[in-house]
Amino acid sequence: MEMEFRALLLLTLLGLLFVEPAFGQRGDMDIGEWLRDKVELIKNLEDKLKHVESLQNDVGALEAGLNATVDELMGQKAEVDRLKKENEGLKTRLNATEEEIDRLKRSSAKGAPQIAFSASLANFGEIYKGPCTDKALIYKRVFSNTGNGYDQSTGIFTAPVGGLYFFSFSTYGYNTHVMGAMLMKNGARQISTYDGPTADGSDSSSNAVALQLAAGDKVHMELWDNGRVFDNLNGHTTFSGFLVFPV
Known part of the structure; x- marks a missing residue:
């Protein structure tokens, strides 16, 4: 161009x-x-x-x-x-x-369910429980029972709502018998403590577990066969639980 x-x-x-x-x-x-x-x-x-x-x-x-x-x-x-x-x-x-x-x-704001309890075996004096045919442990001295899930007349905790619950217990006994207990959910064993007769004078132990419960599920404690535990107002043998969160 x-x-x-x-x-x-x-x-x-x-x-x-x-x-x-x-x-x-x-x-x-x-x-x-x-x-x-x-x-x-x-x-x-x-x-x-x-x-x-x-x-x-x-x-x-x-x-x-x-x-x-x-x-x-x-x-x-x-x-x-x-x-x-x-x-x-x-x-x-x-x-x-x-x-x-x-x-x-x-x-x-509506408020999640508030559920917790804690109890020991003896509400006065001293108590030896077991050996016995009815192995269920009934904790009479109730420290707290928010939500009224624990029944101190039967020793059974009934879940008011479904959710994840945390349970703990302690046992104390002497060397003459098997010492320990089992945590039961709806009649099935979950966890336990155990100590057989020994030369030492006494034994104590504890255990804990988180369990998924539906509303109405029942949790309680039982002795081993031929087992025995001891408690007094010092609270050696206890049972506690609380709701972690509802499901």
């Missing part, structure tokens, strides 16, 4: 030369001076042509820079769109979290 433009300009200048009056008809005009004027004109036109070409190059560079800027802006717009979508996802998760927190607050 540029070469064609230069060629067209030169041809135009040559045409101007040929349409001038014949050299012989120019009167006293000096031919050398005339030629110098024409050469100067051509040089000026060539300089202007170079300037135009330079401007065209500048325009091309500006256009390339503009295209690069447009590409960069398009990339930034795509990144902004991606961040907007990510932000919308974060807002959705945040709203869900806030709703869950509100639900937990409302649940807490």
